[in-house]
Amino acid sequence: MLTRRRLLENAVKISAGLACAPAAVSFADESPSITLRSTRGTPVDVPANFIGLGYEMSSVASTGLLDPENHPYIELIRGLGPKGVLRVGGIVANYTRYEPKGTALAERQNTVITRAVLERFAAFLRVTGWTAIWSLNFAQGTIQQAAEEARAVYERLTAAGHDALLTHTGLPDHRS
Numbered sequence: 001m002l003t004r005r006r007l008l009e010n011a012v013k014i015s016a017g018l019a020c021a022p023a024a025v026s027f028a029d030e031s032p033s034i035t036l037r038s039t040r041g042t043p044v045d046v047p048a049n050f051i052g053l054g055y056e057m058s059s060v061a062s063t064g065l066l067d068p069e070n071h072p073y074i075e076l077i078r079g080l081g082p083k084g085v086l087r088v089g090g091i092v093a094n095y096t097r098y099e100p101k102g103t104a105l106a107e108r109q110n111t112v113i114t115r116a117v118l119e120r121f122a123a124f125l126r127v128t129g130w131t132a133i134w135s136l137n138f139a140q141g142t143i144q145q146a147a148e149e150a151r152a153v154y155e156r157l158t159a160a161g162h163d164a165l166l167t168h169t170g171l172p173d174h175r176s
Helices: 004-020 057-061 071-080 091-095 115-128 143-159
Strands: 034-036 044-046 052-056 085-089 096-098 105-107 110-113 131-136 164-168
Touching: 052 057, 052 091, 057 085, 057 091, 057 096, 057 105, 057 110, 057 115, 071 115, 085 091, 091 096, 091 110, 096 143, 115 131, 115 143, 131 143, 143 164
Parallel strands: 052 085, 085 131, 096 110, 131 164
Antiparallel strands: 034 044, 105 110
C-alpha cells in the first residue's frame, strides 16, 4: 500500500536526483508523466498539475513577485512544470478585503486587493500556465463583500482563460 510517508520519501529521493543532475531533466520543455508504483498494487498516475505552491494573500497585493514582468520568477515556476496550482490565502486572508478601485496594500493584518491586483495576478497565471485556488475572507466583513470578491476573482481569472477555485478562510465566531 502506498502510504503518505512512502510518497514523501520517494518525492525526496526524486528531488535529490533532479538536484544532482539538473541538466539531464527539464520539466519545462515537456509535460511530465509520473507513475507511482508500490511493491504491491496498481500503479497510480500523478496528474501533470499535481504540483502547487502556496502564498499569503499579501504576496498578491504587493507588486513585483506574482507579476507578469517578473521573468526570473516565471522561469522558476515554469521549471517546476508546465501546469500547477497557486494557492493564495494563508492567515493574512483573514485580514484581507477587496476594494475594486482602492489602493493595494500588503500588510499582515491589513491587506487590500484591488481590481488592478487581480488583473496583474491573472496575467501572471496566463504567462505561467498555472491555475489558482483563492481564499475568501469569511472571518471579517460581510457575506456581500465576500460575494463581491468572489465574483471579481472568478471574472478576472476566467477571463484570462484559467479555472478559478474559491475557498474560504476562518468562519466568523458567533459565540457569546
